[in-house]
Amino acid sequence: MPEIKSAKTYKDRAKAAAAKPAALGNDIDLSTYISSTEEQPYRADPSELPAQAKEKMLEAGVILDDISQRSGTFIQMDNAPVHSSSRQEGIEVMAVSQALERYDWLSDYWWRAVAVDSDKYTAHIELSQSNGYFIRTLPGYKTVFPVQACLYLSKVQLAQNVHNIIIAEENSELHIITGCTTASKEEPGLHMGVSEFYIKRGAKVTFTMIHSWNPVVAVRPRTGVIIEQDGLFLSNYVIMKPVQSLQTNPLAKCVGENATVRFNSILVSTPGSMMDVGSRVLLNAKGAKTEIISRTITTGGNIVARGYIEGNAPEVKGHLECRGLILEGKGVIHAVPELKGTLAGIDLSHEAAVGKIAEEELEYLMARGLTRTEATATIIRGFLRVDIEGLPPLLSAELQRAVEASEEDLM
Amino acid sequence: MLEIKQLTVAVEDKEILHDVSLTIKTGETHVLFGPNGSGKTTLLMAMMGFPKYQVTSGSIIFRGMDITGLPLDERSRLGIGISFQRPPVVRGVKTRDMVSACLKERGGEEIISKLAKKADLADFMDREINYGFSGGEIKRSELMQLLAQKPELTLLDEPESGVDLVNIALIGELINELLEKDCPIRFRKCMGLIITHTGNILDYVNALTGYVMYDGRIGCEGDPHEILKTIKEKGYEECIRCLVREVPNA
Numbered sequence: 001m002p003e004i005k006s007a008k009t010y011k012d013r014a015k016a017a018a019a020k021p022a023a024l025g026n027d028i029d030l031s032t033y034i035s036s037t038e039e040q041p042y043r044a045d046p047s048e049l050p051a052q053a054k055e056k057m058l059e060a061g062v063i064l065d066d067i068s069q070r071s072g073t074f075i076q077m078d079n080a081p082v083h084s085s086s087r088q089e090g091i092e093v094m095a096v097s098q099a100l101e102r103y104d105w106l107s108d109y110w111w112r113a114v115a116v117d118s119d120k121y122t123a124h125i126e127l128s129q130s131n132g133y134f135i136r137t138l139p140g141y142k143t144v145f146p147v148q149a150c151l152y153l154s155k156v157q158l159a160q161n162v163h164n165i166i167i168a169e170e171n172s173e174l175h176i177i178t179g180c181t182t183a184s185k186e187e188p189g190l191h192m193g194v195s196e197f198y199i200k201r202g203a204k205v206t207f208t209m210i211h212s213w214n215p216v217v218a219v220r221p222r223t224g225v226i227i228e229q230d231g232l233f234l235s236n237y238v239i240m241k242p243v244q245s246l247q248t249n250p251l252a253k254c255v256g257e258n259a260t261v262r263f264n265s266i267l268v269s270t271p272g273s274m275m276d277v278g279s280r281v282l283l284n285a286k287g288a289k290t291e292i293i294s295r296t297i298t299t300g301g302n303i304v305a306r307g308y309i310e311g312n313a314p315e316v317k318g319h320l321e322c323r324g325l326i327l328e329g330k331g332v333i334h335a336v337p338e339l340k341g342t343l344a345g346i347d348l349s350h351e352a353a354v355g356k357i358a359e360e361e362l363e364y365l366m367a368r369g370l371t372r373t374e375a376t377a378t379i380i381r382g383f384l385r386v387d388i389e390g391l392p393p394l395l396s397a398e399l400q401r402a403v404e405a406s407e408e409d410l411m
Numbered sequence: 412m413l414e415i416k417q418l419t420v421a422v423e424d425k426e427i428l429h430d431v432s433l434t435i436k437t438g439e440t441h442v443l444f445g446p447n448g449s450g451k452t453t454l455l456m457a458m459m460g461f462p463k464y465q466v467t468s469g470s471i472i473f474r475g476m477d478i479t480g481l482p483l484d485e486r487s488r489l490g491i492g493i494s495f496q497r498p499p500v501v502r503g504v505k506t507r508d509m510v511s512a513c514l515k516e517r518g519g520e521e522i523i524s525k526l527a528k529k530a531d532l533a534d535f536m537d538r539e540i541n542y543g544f545s546g547g548e549i550k551r552s553e554l555m556q557l558l559a560q561k562p563e564l565t566l567l568d569e570p571e572s573g574v575d576l577v578n579i580a581l582i583g584e585l586i587n588e589l590l591e592k593d594c595p596i597r598f599r600k601c602m603g604l605i606i607t608h609t610g611n612i613l614d615y616v617n618a619l620t621g622y623v624m625y626d627g628r629i630g631c632e633g634d635p636h637e638i639l640k641t642i643k644e645k646g647y648e649e650c651i652r653c654l655v656r657e658v659p660n661a
Contacts, residue, residue: 366484382503
């Protein structure tokens with residue numbers, strides 16, 4: 001990795017935070033995981049990756065055999081990028097190490113949306129010279145198809161460290177689909193990922209992330225987003241496969257007038273899973289808007305579903321919706337919706353509901369001839385349905401397919 | 412044909428209906444009048460088979476089969492349909508999904524669009540079922556689902572309540588289609604039982620027989636227009652006085 005400006009300061013801060021537990025979620029002993037900077041062969045053609053890896057990536061929405069419906073592709077296996085390409089003018093896709101070599105100015109974006117000393121995971125990412133993806137749209141350019149990225153964990157007991165930078169320059173439009181997955185169905189691993197998004201004036205970014213881990217993988221994503229005037233950031237996060245422990249709480253800051261953020265999350269927690277997932281939005285400029293929606297289902301795992309909106313500027317508007325379904329007796333869903341307003345004239349609201357499927361609703365569907373099982377499936381399918389405003393139809397259909405593919409496990 | 416024989420129904424161990432009997436022949440539509448709380452909805456829910464409504468004695472015979480112990484969904488698949496007075500909101504489930512569930516394999520998008528147009532609900536098909544619907548929209552949605560389901564026995568719980576004058580004519584049209592009112596009675600395959608508190612629906616839908624229910628009993632049977640006239644002129648109080656005279660135990 002090339003050295004960046006002020007690197008020493010970041011390193012010092014990271015060292016100071018190396019043992020700092022995260023504010024939320026259970027603590028993970030990083031010493032039980034191995035670090036590896038092992039190189040992986042670069043593949044000019046991503047379809048040449050091993051069939052098993054491609055199959056797993058496909059489950060997470062990453063298509064490698066036919067990339068005609070992708071504007072760009074980035075693949076990282078463990079800690080090494082193995083492919084990056086852009087198929088459209090005005091769209092840059094490369095390893096972040098390569099981008100740091102190419103652009104001096106990139107250091108200005110380094111740890112600006114996420115603090116390096118947030119916790120031991122961010123510190124570890126800085127101290128272990130992590131690679132990741134750099135995706136950027138040049139001013140005025142719009143992706144025809146989404147850019148896809150995959151972070152693939154293949155080595156047993158590995159700590160995967162990723163640092164991603166995403167920049168949408170002024171009036172550009174960028175759609176990203178990210179799939180994070182693991183080779184093994186039963187081997188442990190740890191995924192730590194920092195993603196820093198910069199949405200410039202009038203730009204639009206949709207970020208669809210599908211996680212498909214296994215019951216012994218721990219996951220700690222750290223995400224920060226800065227949205228300038230008239231910018232839009234739309235995040236969709238889906239995790240329906242088992243995971244051991246997941247804690248994430250992205251922070252989006254609307255710094256320009258009329259900036260808009262939407263977070264949608266679909267989480268399914270299976271027995272033994274601990275999930276603590278939230279979204280935070282600071283509405284710091286006039287007319288900024290946000291909507292945070294989470295749909296959570298437990299079939300026996302624990303979920304803390306958080307949401308935080310802070311209104312600090314005139315005419316801002318925010319709504320938070322946490323809905324949870326407990327399908328089996330022993331699961332726990334703890335919804336924590338929080339609103340903070342610091343001046344008059346703001347409009348913040350929330351609704352939260354946790355419970356089982358209402359008998360009255362089941363009977364309503366059964367009165368139309370559906371069996372109890374069919375009625376339950378229809379209600380769950382409806383609960384998980386993602387109609388996301390602003391998401392291109394192709395991505396919307398892919399997201400829906402990913403959700404439907406996991407529904408079978410649920411039912 | 413539907414026969415209800417000496418039906419007694421309890422809800423949470425409290426007896427609500429006592430010894431109710433009525434018969435509806437194929438092609439006929441009957442109307443059940445009664446003040447609020449008289450047990451009309453309980454009768455419909457028990458006929459449909461909702462588990463909360465426990466039949467403690469008597470029987471329900473539909474097409475010659477005793478369905479008294481049959482579960483709700485099986486009764487629906489056998490050909491009994493219900494229009495709810497206050498159906499629940501089912502978040503995430505769209506109106507289109509409900510119509511599609513009612514149609515089963517009988518039709519696709521084209522039929523759904525046709526039904527939506529007929530019920531003036533084209534703009535509601537991708538909305539969550541009953542979420543933010545007005546009174547009239549709820550009733551039209553219920554009838555649209557029943558038109559998709561095509562039940563032989565249709566149970567309608569207060570189809571005109573909460574509906575404005577513009578909507579009530581359309582509600583009447585949809586019910587008439589559901590009950591095959593444009594066919595001579597001998598050719599009809601459908602039958603209906605309509606609950607009404609106000610009787611306004613009778614301006615739009617013809618019915619052969621009327622009943623008055625009071626305190627969980629059917630005390631009066633006759634021409635529905637005659638019964639309605641009495642109710643309108645003298646109110647339910649007079650009806651009830653008459654019932655009490657006719658049914659000494661009431």
